[in-house]
Amino acid sequence: MLLKNIARWKEQFHSLKKAQKIELVLAAVLTLAIIIGVPVYAWFVQEDRVEAFTKIKAPITLDIRAGKKKDIENFVLDGIDLKGIMENNEPERFVFCVKTGKPNVEYDIQLAHTTNIPFTYTLYRAAEVTDGGSYHVDFTPIDYPDEHTYYKIDGAALNLEILNGDQATASHYGRKLAKNNDGYYSITYDSQATDGIPEIYAVPLYSQATVTAIDADYDFFILELGWTASSKTDFDQWNIADNNKESDVIYISASIHTQ
Amino acid sequence: MGKKEEEEKKDRAALLLERKKITFNLVLLLAASFVVLIGVLTMAWFAKNTMVKGNGPGISAKDGKGYTISFLENSTNGIFSDYYDAIREETDPSVLVMGMTADSNLDNYESTDEGIVPGASGKMSFYLTPTGNPVDLKFEIEIVGYVSSVTDDEITMTELDDGDLKDHLNGHVFLFEEYDETTETYAKPILPDANSKRVFTREFDSQELVNIYWVWPEHLSNLVNAYNGTTITAHTLVDDQGDDYDDIVENVCAYPTYYFRSESAGATLNNLTETKLTSEYVTYGSLYDAADNDIGTGVDYILFRMKVTVNEE
Numbered sequence: 001m002l003l004k005n006i007a008r009w010k011e012q013f014h015s016l017k018k019a020q021k022i023e024l025v026l027a028a029v030l031t032l033a034i035i036i037g038v039p040v041y042a043w044f045v046q047e048d049r050v051e052a053f054t055k056i057k058a059p060i061t062l063d064i065r066a067g068k069k070k071d072i073e074n075f076v077l078d079g080i081d082l083k084g085i086m087e088n089n090e091p092e093r094f095v096f097c098v099k100t101g102k103p104n105v106e107y108d109i110q111l112a113h114t115t116n117i118p119f120t121y122t123l124y125r126a127a128e129v130t131d132g133g134s135y136h137v138d139f140t141p142i143d144y145p146d147e148h149t150y151y152k153i154d155g156a157a158l159n160l161e162i163l164n165g166d167q168a169t170a171s172h173y174g175r176k177l178a179k180n181n182d183g184y185y186s187i188t189y190d191s192q193a194t195d196g197i198p199e200i201y202a203v204p205l206y207s208q209a210t211v212t213a214i215d216a217d218y219d220f221f222i223l224e225l226g227w228t229a230s231s232k233t234d235f236d237q238w239n240i241a242d243n244n245k246e247s248d249v250i251y252i253s254a255s256i257h258t259q
Numbered sequence: 260m261g262k263k264e265e266e267e268k269k270d271r272a273a274l275l276l277e278r279k280k281i282t283f284n285l286v287l288l289l290a291a292s293f294v295v296l297i298g299v300l301t302m303a304w305f306a307k308n309t310m311v312k313g314n315g316p317g318i319s320a321k322d323g324k325g326y327t328i329s330f331l332e333n334s335t336n337g338i339f340s341d342y343y344d345a346i347r348e349e350t351d352p353s354v355l356v357m358g359m360t361a362d363s364n365l366d367n368y369e370s371t372d373e374g375i376v377p378g379a380s381g382k383m384s385f386y387l388t389p390t391g392n393p394v395d396l397k398f399e400i401e402i403v404g405y406v407s408s409v410t411d412d413e414i415t416m417t418e419l420d421d422g423d424l425k426d427h428l429n430g431h432v433f434l435f436e437e438y439d440e441t442t443e444t445y446a447k448p449i450l451p452d453a454n455s456k457r458v459f460t461r462e463f464d465s466q467e468l469v470n471i472y473w474v475w476p477e478h479l480s481n482l483v484n485a486y487n488g489t490t491i492t493a494h495t496l497v498d499d500q501g502d503d504y505d506d507i508v509e510n511v512c513a514y515p516t517y518y519f520r521s522e523s524a525g526a527t528l529n530n531l532t533e534t535k536l537t538s539e540y541v542t543y544g545s546l547y548d549a550a551d552n553d554i555g556t557g558v559d560y561i562l563f564r565m566k567v568t569v570n571e572e
Contacts, residue, residue, distance in 0.1 A: 101556025
């Protein structure tokens with residue numbers, strides 16, 4: 001019976017036109033490909049995949065570097081020529097940079113400094129000078145004093161808002177000191193401390209500017225330390241006093257702006 | 260028109276009809292084949308879909324390969340699943356989601372968890388159960404970074420295309436097979452290879468709780484002993500006298516872009532040695548920290564992806 005059927009199928013196949021034969025063979029091959037292909041494919045994907053998912057918490061403080069994106073140890077504030085500032089009316093300037101990692105992100109640059117010396121603190125955006133034009137800062141890394149990178153002030157001074165300033169008085173050489181009775185003070189110092197309260201010049205004055213990242217890379221800034229001569233800020237009087245060898249501590253930090 | 264021409268015309272028409280028939284039949288056959296193919300694959304997908312959504316003990320994956328994977332009792336998918344769901348279709352909907360518990364997580368279990376940061380550490384655990392004979396398995400892990408954005412409550416996740424950041428994820432989220440709580444020392448680091456894959460193999464005779472310990476080393480000195488008697492303390496994650504330590508240092512030197520920011524570093528990343536890393540620690544420690552910062556500001560989420568197969572080697 002089977003043989004008969006096979007013979008009949010053969011006969012039928014031979015009676016087909018060439019195109020129909022091709023058609024039939026193609027159909028058979030395709031079907032076979034599916035039958036073989038699917039289990040083989042399934043065999044190849046015999047594996048387990050396990051996944052876990054979490055967030056990367058953004059850093060509280062942003063990366064701050066010196067000029068030329070060098071490590072912050074190259075941000076050196078020593079050797080400030082006070083007399084030069086006064087006589088030449090040329091403030092001292094230092095370059096640093098901040099990276100947010102994303103463009104158009106708002107962030108705060110905070111300056112915290114003690115107030116021993118009546119400096120004025122001003123912050124500007126900086127731009128690298130590559131064409132030999134005039135510049136405000138000649139940056140050289142500590143280990144490579146011959147590598148010069150030049151920066152100029154780019155735009156108006158940033159709005160550096162003082163957060164805990166007291167009234168400026170003549171007796172303090174016209175400088176603003178930190179308040180000793182506000183919230184910043186009370187969360188920093190223990191008013192009940194038995195070993196005394198800090199000297200007012202050692203209480204840091206906080207000031208802050210909010211800026212927007214230009215791109216994902218570093219934004220450059222120039223910190224300007226000046227001295228405004230006036231009847232309240234008599235430099236000569238300050239300079240001849242015993243306190244002409246004072247020093248200040250300056251912190252710069254940057255963090256993503258929060259409302 | 261002559262008789263001959265008429266016959267020729269008829270023949271041409273008949274031939275055309277025949278061709279049309281053949282073409283139609285072929286299209287029909289192809290369509291039928293596709294239907295079968297799609298049908299079978301869809302069925303296979305449904306059969307394969309073992310996504311673990313619910314909670315509960317002994318959540319089991321799939322069988323047929325000589326083992327099952329299951330997760331801890333009362334585990335969950337973690338608190339960032341809204342964001343995870345946004346990429347699940349792209350990755351593979353059939354994957355198992357690692358169960359998270361209070362003791363086994365990626366800082367993604369409780370609502371107070373805010374994700375991982377430098378200095379963070381923990382472990383992820385799961386059960387591996389042979390269903391018959393002992394099995395020898397290969398675990399292949401990769402960590403993929405994503406940047407997220409939310410517009411009108413619509414979450415968009417974009418896989419990292421920044422080569423540096425992708426590289427840094429290899430060298431800043433460390434994985435270990437073992438951890439000694441008494442000495443607070445890790446062992447058997449699962450180190451990234453040239454293809455950013457981390458592979459380990461293990462044989463299982465019976466059910467075993469597999470722990471994968473993860474650490475985001477806070478400082479380069481957690482990896483390389485740069486103790487100098489004064490400013491840098493010795494606090495490497497592994498015993499600095501053992502092979503694990505040598506393997507880690509070798510990995511740092513072999514794949515410096517996994518560990519250090521390459522920007523403006525130039526030739527400093529060439530021909531690294533342990534001596535160079537320790538004697539110029541200020542430079543390399545700073546570049547390591549800079550890479551940490553770049554991850555923190557440039558990557559929003561990470562996907563830990565582990566492929567488990569029978570070890571053929």
